[in-house]
Amino acid sequence: xxxxxxxxxxxxxxxxxxxxxxxxxxxxxxxxxxxxxxxxxxxxxxxxxxxxxxxxxxxxxxxxxxxxxxxxxxxxxxxxxxxxxxxxxxxxxxxxxxxxxxxxxxxxxxxxx
Amino acid sequence: xxxxxxxxxxxxxxxxxxxxxxxxxxxxxxxxxxxxxxxxxxxxxxxxxxxxxxxxxxxxxxxxxxxxxxxxxxxxxxxxxxxxxxxxxxxxxxxxxxxxxxxxxxxxxxxxxxxxxxxxxxxxxxxxxxxxxxxxxxxxxxxxxxxxxxxxxxxxxxxxxxxxxxxxxxxxxxxxxxxxxxxxxxxxxxxxxxxxxxxxxxxxxxxxxxxxxxxxxxxxxxxxxxxxxxxxxxxxxxxxxxxxxxxxxxxxxxxxxx
Amino acid sequence: xxxxxxxxxxxxxxxxxxxxxxxxxxxxxxxxxxxxxxxxxxxxxxxxxxxxxxxxxxxxxxxxxxxxxxxxxxxxxxxxx
Numbered sequence: 001x002x003x004x005x006x007x008x009x010x011x012x013x014x015x016x017x018x019x020x021x022x023x024x025x026x027x028x029x030x031x032x033x034x035x036x037x038x039x040x041x042x043x044x045x046x047x048x049x050x051x052x053x054x055x056x057x058x059x060x061x062x063x064x065x066x067x068x069x070x071x072x073x074x075x076x077x078x079x080x081x082x083x084x085x086x087x088x089x090x091x092x093x094x095x096x097x098x099x100x101x102x103x104x105x106x107x108x109x110x111x112x113x
Numbered sequence: 114x115x116x117x118x119x120x121x122x123x124x125x126x127x128x129x130x131x132x133x134x135x136x137x138x139x140x141x142x143x144x145x146x147x148x149x150x151x152x153x154x155x156x157x158x159x160x161x162x163x164x165x166x167x168x169x170x171x172x173x174x175x176x177x178x179x180x181x182x183x184x185x186x187x188x189x190x191x192x193x194x195x196x197x198x199x200x201x202x203x204x205x206x207x208x209x210x211x212x213x214x215x216x217x218x219x220x221x222x223x224x225x226x227x228x229x230x231x232x233x234x235x236x237x238x239x240x241x242x243x244x245x246x247x248x249x250x251x252x253x254x255x256x257x258x259x260x261x262x263x264x265x266x267x268x269x270x271x272x273x274x275x276x277x278x279x280x281x282x283x284x285x286x287x288x289x290x291x292x293x294x295x296x297x298x299x300x301x302x303x304x305x306x307x308x309x310x311x312x313x314x315x316x317x318x319x320x321x322x323x324x325x326x327x328x329x330x331x332x333x334x335x336x337x338x339x340x341x342x343x344x345x346x347x348x349x350x351x352x353x354x355x356x357x358x359x360x361x362x363x364x365x366x367x368x369x370x371x
Numbered sequence: 372x373x374x375x376x377x378x379x380x381x382x383x384x385x386x387x388x389x390x391x392x393x394x395x396x397x398x399x400x401x402x403x404x405x406x407x408x409x410x411x412x413x414x415x416x417x418x419x420x421x422x423x424x425x426x427x428x429x430x431x432x433x434x435x436x437x438x439x440x441x442x443x444x445x446x447x448x449x450x451x452x
Contacts, residue, residue: 002143008380010134012387014127019391021123022116027396027441031403034434035387038410041426042383045417048152051145055418056156056168059251059323063160068418069152070168074177076414076422077169078184081256081342084429085191088349091441092198095356098445107116144376169421214446244424252420260428267436346433353437356444 005046012039026094026104030087037083041076048072164319165249165328173254174334178313181334182302185341189295192345199352211275212359222274230272237265245339249328255335259342266347270354278354287347294341301334379413386410400438407431 012035019032048069054061056070098104142148159171173181213219241262244253270278305314317329326332386406393399407430414423 002145003138003141004377004380005144006138006141008384010138011384015384015387015391018123021119024394025396027438027445028394028399031396031399031438032391034403035390035406038383038387038406041410041422042380042413045414045419045422046144047142047149048147049145049417050147053418055252055420056152057252057420058160058166058168063166064157067156067168069147069149070155070172071149071152071177073169073419073422074172074181076419077254077256077425078173078181080422080425080429081260082184082187082191084260084434085188085195085345085349087434088353088437089191089195089198091353091437092195095441095444096198096201099448104445167421212447214443252424254421257421257425257428260425260433264428264432267432349437350433353440353444357440357447359447 005042005049009039009043009046012036012042024105024107026097026106027091029106030090030094033090034083034087037079040079044072044076160322163315163328163331164322165331166323167249167251167254169252170249170254170331170335171328173256174249174331174338175313175315175328178302178334181338182298182313185295185298185338188341188345189291192291192348195349196352199356203355210359212357222272227272230268234265234268234272237268238262241265241343245336246325248335248339249331250323250325255338256342259339260346262339262343263346263350266350270350275354275357282347282351284348284351287344287351290340290344291348292344294337294339294344297337298334298341301330301337376413376416379409379416382409383413396438396442400435400442403438404431404435407434 016032016034016036016039019035020029023029023032048071050066050068053066053068056067056073058065058067094104097109101109103109155172155176156168159168159176160166163171163175165171241258241260241264243258244261245255245258248254248258266282269281273281302312305316306312308316310316313330313334315329315331317333319329320327320332328335383406386402386409390399390402390406393402407426410430411423411426414420414426
C-alpha cells in the first residue's frame with residue numbers, strides 16, 4: 001500500500017507515453033497527453049498526503065489539527081487550470097493542421113516537404 | 114520513422130528506464146509520512162499571520178504569490194495563442210448559423226431541456242461566484258470559481274443552440290475580463306514595490322477570521338485571478354464554438370437554429 | 372480509509388488505460404470524462420477538496436467539451452481543402 005501511489009503515477013505516465021507513440025489521430029494524442037499530466041497530479045498529492053489528517057482548511061477544526069500539505073495542493077490546483085488552457089492551445093493547433101492539410105493522422109503529415 | 118521502429122524504440126526505452134524508475138519508487142518515502150517541512154510550517158503559521166482559514170488559497174495568493182503570477186501569465190499566453198490560431202485563418206466566409214456534420218440527423222431540443230439548462234446555467238454561475246467569494250475561507254478560490262463560472266456558458270450553449278447563444282455572449286466583455294484580471298494581478302504585485310516593500314506584500318488590513326473579507330491583499334488577488342480565469346476560459350469556449358459555424362455557401366438553415 | 376484510497380488509485384490507473392486504449396477520439400471523450408471523475412474522487416480521498424473541485428470542472432466539463440467541439444469542427448469541414 002505504501003508504494004501504491006508512486007507505482008500508479010509511473011504506470012499512468014508510461015501508459016500515456018505508450019498512447020502518444022502509437023497514436024493515429026492528433027486529438028487522441030492530446031487525450032493521451034492529459035493522462036501523462038494526471039500522473040503528476042497523483043504523484044504530487046501522494047507526496048503531500050498524511051495519514052489521519054484533514055484537509056488544510058481550518059474552518060470547522062481549529063488551526064493546529066493535523067492537516068495534509070497545502071503547498072503541493074496549490075501546485076496541482078494551478079497546474080490543472082493552466083494545463084487545460086494548454087490542452088486548448090494544442091487542440092487549436094490540431095484544428096489548424098486539419099484546415100491546412102485536411103487530415104489529423106500524424107503518419108500522413110511529413111514535417112518538411 | 115515508421116510505426117514499427119517507433120514501437121521498438123519505445124520498448125527499448127521502457128526496458129532501459131525500468132530499473133531507474135523501480136529504484137526511485139523504492140527510495141520514495143512511504144505514503145502518508147511526508148518529509149517536507151514546508152507544508153506543516155504553512156499550516157502552523159499562516160492562520161495566525163494572515164487570518165485566513167483556507168491554506169491552499171494562502172499558499173496560492175500570498176506565500177507563493179509570485180509563482181501564481183507566473184502561472185497566470187502562462188494561462189494568458191495559452192489563451193492568447195489558442196485564440197490567435199483559431200482566428201488566424203478563419204476568414205470572413207462563415208455564416209452566422211451553426212453548421213452540421215454531413216449525414217447526421219438533427220434532433221430538436223425539447224422545451225424542458227431548454228428550461229432546465231437555463232436554470233442550471235444560472236445556478237452554476239452563482240455557484241462559481243460563491244466559490245470565488247469564499248475563496249479564502251472554505252474550499253474554492255479564483256481558479257476553481259472562475260472555471261465553474263465559465264462553464265455555465267457551456268450549459269447555456271447546450272440549452273439555446275449556437276445562434277441565440279452567440280447573441281448573448283459578447284466577446285469583448287470576456288476579453289476585458291481576462292486582460293483586466295491579469296492586469297489587476299500585476300498591479301497587486303507591483304503597487305507595494307512603489308513604496309519600497311516586497312512584491313505582493315500585504316499592506317491592507319487583514320480582516321476577520323472566517324469572514325468573507327479575510328487575508329487583505331489576498332482577497333484582491335483572488336478576485337483578479339477569478340476574472341482572468343473566467344474570461345480566459347469563456348474566450349476559449351467562444352472561439353472554439355466559432356469554429357462550428359456553417360460555411361457561407363451551405364444549403365438552407367435547419368431546424369436547430371430556430 | 373486505507374482500502375478506499377487503494378481502490379481509487381486502482382480505478383485511476385484503469386481509467387488512464389481506458390483513455391489511451393479507446394482509439395476512436397469520439398469514444399475517448401467519454402473515457403476522458405470518466406478519468407476526470409475518478410481523479411476528482413481520488414483527490415477528495417487524498418484530502419484535497421480544492422483540487423477536486425477544479426478537476427471536476429476542468430476534467431469532466433471543459434476539456435471534454437473542447438475535444439468534442441474540435442472533433443465536430445473537423446467533421447464539418449472535411450469536404451473543403
